[in-house]
Amino acid sequence: MSLPLAPADVSLLEQGRTLIDVRAPVEFAHGALPGAINLPLMDDEERQRVGIAYKQSGQDSAIELGNSLVSGEVKAARVEAWRRQLEATPDAIIYCFRGGLRSQIAQQWLLEAGIERPRIEGGWKAMRHALCERIDGAASRPLLVVGGLTGCAKTALVNGLDNGLDLEGCARHKGSAFGRHPLPAPSQIDFEHAMGLRLLSLPGPVVLEDESRHIGSANIPLRFWQGMEPAPRIRVEMPLDWRLRQIHKDYIDDLWSIYQHQFGDWLGWALMRKQLSSALGRLKKRLGSARLARLSRLQELAFREHERGNRQAHEAWLAPLLTEYYDPMYRHQLEKHSERRFLHVGDWESCLAAARQWSDDQQEPGRF
Secondary structure (H helix, E strand, O other): OOOOEEOOOOHHHHOOOOEEEOOOHHHHHHOOOOOOEEOOOOOHHHHHHHHHHHHHHOHHHHHHHHHHHOOHHHHHHHHHHHHHHHHHOOOOEEEOOOOOHHHHHHHHHHHHOOOOOOEEOOHHHHHHHHHHHHHHHHOOOOEEEEEEOOOOOHHHHHHOOOOEEOHHHHHOEOOOOOOEOOOOOOOHHHHHHHHHHHHHOOOOOEEEEOOOOEEOOEEOOHHHHHHHOOOOEEEEOOOHHHHHHHHHHHHHHHHHHHHHHHHOHHHHHHHHHHHHHHHHHOOHHHHOHHHHHHHHHHHHHHHHHHHOOOHHHHHHHHHHHHHHHHHHHHHHHHHHOOOOOEEEEEOHHHHHHHHHHHHHHHOOOOOO
16 A cells, blocks of 8 residues: 655645654754654664664665664654644644655554555655745845844834845844844754745745845855845935834843743843843954943943843943944945945835835736
């Protein structure tokens, strides 16, 4: 009896179908399909031992070792884990790396337990290829890039559009020295998969924030990055006090909410202080020792005031951080790319309206 197959179609991801990844945990951590659940056939040690057997003695020897390692109570526990998941999500689909032996074994064992479910033909590799094709294909679509000084709420503008692609959200990083997220960053593969998944729901023009190719530990895929470089741009310009309130929200209020929720008051506060002080320290080369020492003192005083209930004290180090570090750096980039032309330069609301108008224009018959 042949075991059922499901084609490696990205529509499975668009539909939000539950996917059961039977690869080892180390493979899953390296990069999984969006929304997948890891219920492995073999744990990391078992997989390593079977892999060594395969290299030394061939497939038959590897299969024999795998069957001996995953048998009896171990096998029963893993089948039970799959069964419980399929009770909760009966339409779930199974996959392994190439849709080969491991997912077939999982299917067979489930069939013996009275449950028939398909596996993805070509497995993880085929689905990843399809997602990466979507990213590369999107590089040739109409793209609009939103620029502006730090604190101009460019990410909020992108997220306020139906066709916005939040690259920082995909990378779980705000794209600056202070942008590290309290939760672990995704792997490069998971970053690309998050990009691809979002692009599945954006068949037409795309609006995104001006980024360097590196966002935290993630890199924008090269072909897509090359598509961003010549794209038309708009630039948000807001006064310093407005921008200061925005980075206070980003760097202090929102960050504290995440740390407090994840780690509680005491540990969350200690970890947030460590992150912010470390981020400032990483700017030593650009700030110089004297300015870094001054900003570090102001930051430490702000922490003490914050503990007394005065959160606004952080503006004492955030304001010079904007005017002495971020603003000169952005203006240098503007001068470096002086040939670039902006479709619109204005305040946040006018740039939002301009982005919407551009998006509407690209949707006109014959434009895309």
